[in-house]
Amino acid sequence: MQPVKISIKGDYYDCQIYRGRLYLWTFDGSLKVYNWNELVQSFIKKETDKIAMTFCFLDGNYLYKSSLIELFKDSDFKNILLQKFNKIEKLNLYLEEKDLQKFLFREQETPTGIIPTDTEIYGNKLYFIHEKGLYSGSAHRNKSDKFAVSSRPKKIWDCNLLSIKANKYPQLALSGGDEGLFELNLASNLPNNLLRVEKKSPIFQISKNHSSFSNYSYLNIYNTSLVKKSFLAQFKWITEKGKNNIEVPIRNFDSNISDKDIFEINNDTHFLSWGIEDKIYKARNGGFDIIKLNYYADVEKGEKKFTKLNSINLHAWKGEVINGGTAYFGNIIECENALIITQSNGENLTIAGPITRWRVYPRSMNYENHLHVILDDKIEIYSFNHDYFVNQIEKRIGIQFNQEKHRRDFKKSYFDDTDESLFGS
Amino acid sequence: MPYAADERIDLKPNILSEYIISSQHRRTGNPDKCIWTITFEEEVNCFSNSYTEKWISNTKAWGLIVENDLLKVVGQNNDQQELKLAKFVDANRNNIWHGYPADYMNRVHDIPVEHILKKWVDKKYITKAKMNKIRRGISCNL
Numbered sequence: 001m002q003p004v005k006i007s008i009k010g011d012y013y014d015c016q017i018y019r020g021r022l023y024l025w026t027f028d029g030s031l032k033v034y035n036w037n038e039l040v041q042s043f044i045k046k047e048t049d050k051i052a053m054t055f056c057f058l059d060g061n062y063l064y065k066s067s068l069i070e071l072f073k074d075s076d077f078k079n080i081l082l083q084k085f086n087k088i089e090k091l092n093l094y095l096e097e098k099d100l101q102k103f104l105f106r107e108q109e110t111p112t113g114i115i116p117t118d119t120e121i122y123g124n125k126l127y128f129i130h131e132k133g134l135y136s137g138s139a140h141r142n143k144s145d146k147f148a149v150s151s152r153p154k155k156i157w158d159c160n161l162l163s164i165k166a167n168k169y170p171q172l173a174l175s176g177g178d179e180g181l182f183e184l185n186l187a188s189n190l191p192n193n194l195l196r197v198e199k200k201s202p203i204f205q206i207s208k209n210h211s212s213f214s215n216y217s218y219l220n221i222y223n224t225s226l227v228k229k230s231f232l233a234q235f236k237w238i239t240e241k242g243k244n245n246i247e248v249p250i251r252n253f254d255s256n257i258s259d260k261d262i263f264e265i266n267n268d269t270h271f272l273s274w275g276i277e278d279k280i281y282k283a284r285n286g287g288f289d290i291i292k293l294n295y296y297a298d299v300e301k302g303e304k305k306f307t308k309l310n311s312i313n314l315h316a317w318k319g320e321v322i323n324g325g326t327a328y329f330g331n332i333i334e335c336e337n338a339l340i341i342t343q344s345n346g347e348n349l350t351i352a353g354p355i356t357r358w359r360v361y362p363r364s365m366n367y368e369n370h371l372h373v374i375l376d377d378k379i380e381i382y383s384f385n386h387d388y389f390v391n392q393i394e395k396r397i398g399i400q401f402n403q404e405k406h407r408r409d410f411k412k413s414y415f416d417d418t419d420e421s422l423f424g425s
Numbered sequence: 426m427p428y429a430a431d432e433r434i435d436l437k438p439n440i441l442s443e444y445i446i447s448s449q450h451r452r453t454g455n456p457d458k459c460i461w462t463i464t465f466e467e468e469v470n471c472f473s474n475s476y477t478e479k480w481i482s483n484t485k486a487w488g489l490i491v492e493n494d495l496l497k498v499v500g501q502n503n504d505q506q507e508l509k510l511a512k513f514v515d516a517n518r519n520n521i522w523h524g525y526p527a528d529y530m531n532r533v534h535d536i537p538v539e540h541i542l543k544k545w546v547d548k549k550y551i552t553k554a555k556m557n558k559i560r561r562g563i564s565c566n567l
Binding site for chain 2: 011013027114115117118130131160161162163176177178179210212213226227320322323336353354355356357376
């Protein structure tokens, strides 16, 4: 099963998608925000393509619904939907820059005038970093506002960071290279066993060890270093008496576990590993090894916290692995000259480089199935739709979908639950 | 006239600044220092070119050497990894500069600033994809 793809011509540097808007940073220093729902709608030429296009690009979360998973156990229902996806796979979903203009919501100079090194949009705020530090400003602004995102963002910290990653708790993991791993903790109750490094903002040092990028594994952080040892920074919930003697939960730092211990390696050779939610991956020549995490393991009963699943071998290896990431639909392996997606259904996809930037959005509510790839002269927006039909507990590749992720009030039918405003009048 | 280490080199009239070849970045054994593998003359020329091209951000500058359309190796880090970017600093803000090979993957402060990397992309010394990776400390085949 192939992903569906929308290609948009242009000279882009970074991208985000958030609440129906596509954010594109251009290489010449602009930030262009597009109405994503209208853009997708423009490709729906037939009523019979509407459902599949919606699931592909606007509502990627919906098909994980447990009642639908039951429905898909009936191969007749499953095949009807697969046919729908197969049909739109064949469509040429392509836009020139001039065609994009009609979907433009707002255009502005990128805030601070420096193209960001990394970005996150979270809680209607844009967080971004570049050599001058970490900034945040309002995003997803109203139509009546002059700018789609604040043109005067607040500087939160003056550290030169390499990457940022948001969690739901709410925290942002901040990777500062040789400065170490930090966290901007926006929770109301702050940790009491970490060093606060910034007076004006709740930024805490988690480790002085090198951090290239990091991601959350539930309340923990897997820290990836591309030059030194990687590690899992573990946290724990404690309760303390707060104001009025009421007990409040606090997420405190617990301990670090090195990549060597997690993967049971006895030498000091550097390797690339990364983790998100329930799995940690280790790249090796010709494939990668997978560790399944069980934070609730009962060691006394012989259960293991880290369980090695089978290794995955790839024929389509494209040189040295330089970066990696994971979404529900699979793993994204960045090699020097290509991006390889090892899908949760066992299939692979190779996207030829040079790759400027790629992003997945596993913590979003509608775009979990997206992969955005910025190439030299365009952005390609892929929609992967195989993972709805994969057993989430047994899958070896990709994040296990947890039904708790559904936060909506579910109604009984797709049509009841669909926001018709997605389709205009 | 051949250059000597640890002595001020007057680059007038071409450049209105002085340069010192630091011996600390010429000898092995110091884990905190990257070392040049290019000649004294190449190091000075690399700085002069950076200065002329205005690859400068306050008291820091970055440089590279292009030979036959390829970036030349200018030095190595303590792990003997080849380095192709150079960093220069005017540490005392007195227009007397010194420099060393930039180890952008290991040291976040060695990463060239955005506007200099953009100039290098415009001149096709590096690609946009490589600029993005350099800024994030990710390996790329420069």
